[in-house]
Amino acid sequence: MTNKHGDFIWYELLTSDADAAQNFYGPLVGWDFADSGQADVDYREISMNGGGVGGLMPLTPEMTANGARPCWLGYINVEDVDRMAEAILSAGGSVHFEPKDIPGVGRFAFVADQQGAMFYVMKPTPPAGDPDAISKAFAATEPMVGHCAWNELATSDPEAALNFYHDLFGWEKDEEMDMGPMGTYTMLRHDFMMGGMMAKPDGMPVSAWTYYFRVPDIDVAVDTIKAKGGEIIVEPMEIPGGDFSVNAMDPQGAAFALVGPRH
Template sequence: MTSPHGDHIWYELLTPDADAAQAFYGPMLGWSFRDAGMPGVDYRIFASPEADIGGLMPAGEGMPAAWLGYVGVDDVDAMAKSVTDGGGAVHMPPADIPGVGRFALVADPAGAVFYVMAPTLPEDAPDAQSLSFSYDRPRVGHCAWNELMTPDPDAALAFYGQRFGWVKDGEMEMGPLGIYTFLRHGAKGMMGAVMPMMPDTPLPAWSHYFRVADIDAAYAHVTAQGGRVVEEPTEIPGGAFSMKGIDPQGVAFALVGARRQEG
């Protein structure tokens, strides 16, 4: 895909139970699922009516169940070296997925894990761009925000900025919780934020907020299906509401969406 270096281009759920996760997320986010056709691997692509968003697969032995993001890069091998040179780590070295692209699983110096990937351009759509993260407008089912919780936000800003071109674009005071720093990816626009670790957060990590049509309907779905809400719907700048939860399989997730008014 021709998405610029530094774009979030894909999202992936590693889960203890792929069937149950599909049943949980599909109705809430309007996703359809299909088999990716990877021999010997249960990898399912989930999509909105407009575009493919990401993939879902069972977590293998020793793999943590989690939501992970893929950052598009021009050169995966060079980026893997840059990550380690900058104090980060490579958990899965660069490898090729035939017909898909080259990727690696890495971590920043604080330990937050993410993928880097150089996709293989489709022959029938060489100019295609990923819509997994929606920069231009709100899209239900697509990622709307990427948020890093880390013990040293300034160090994280330097690390990611040097490698992906992300820059600080304002901040918001959160009182005793510290400063919430907004991230912009050049001309593409706002893509997320960096914030200090919260006291009850076990490890530095990225949260990827997927957009729902109705945050209250999503709340009801989460609780009815055996999930748990850990951060109640909270109004954010722009009038939408964010929410965090734990899915029925024990994986943390995040949502953002409007609150539909009755009457």
């Protein structure tokens, strides 16, 4: 694929109830779901107007027994999964799932940074007949409804995390924003503005990534979240550029966020 090293290329929901999660997010974001065709695995591909955005997978009993809970995870494109897994360990991170191949999909590993924020690294296999395929799961250059609009890390050590992601993925620190008692919000750039980083709030149990998906109307989305059994964590707030963001929890307990205009 033509995404470069360090790009977000896929988003994945691990959930305790795949059918309920599909029924929640479909009307909320406008996503379509389709079985991936992987043998012996209930893995559902998420798309928006035919463009791939991510996947949905039920937690297995083994995952739950090992402490896994419903959550959203991001995939970062890398040139060499095995080398990156070694580099992550050398940098003080951890590897929770050793590099593995999925035939026809690519090679991946499940890892975490020094502060414990989890994510995947992956080298995808391009689709047959389309060697230059590019993931637009993260809408890097223009707003795209149903795609990720922002990648945000809340971490117990922002300075260490910034060095970690810069050294491994080439991300650059952009402008900063003073958030008063909450500290400094640092914008992250990878040729394009890709997200932000801030100190983890005291009430947040672990360092973690939050992914903001774009919706056409933030107030309609809030109503849908409430009507379908989700929980609003942070009410809609205006962000630079005039859009509004909202932080929420789905009915199974996975944290997520949305961004969109107010009409």
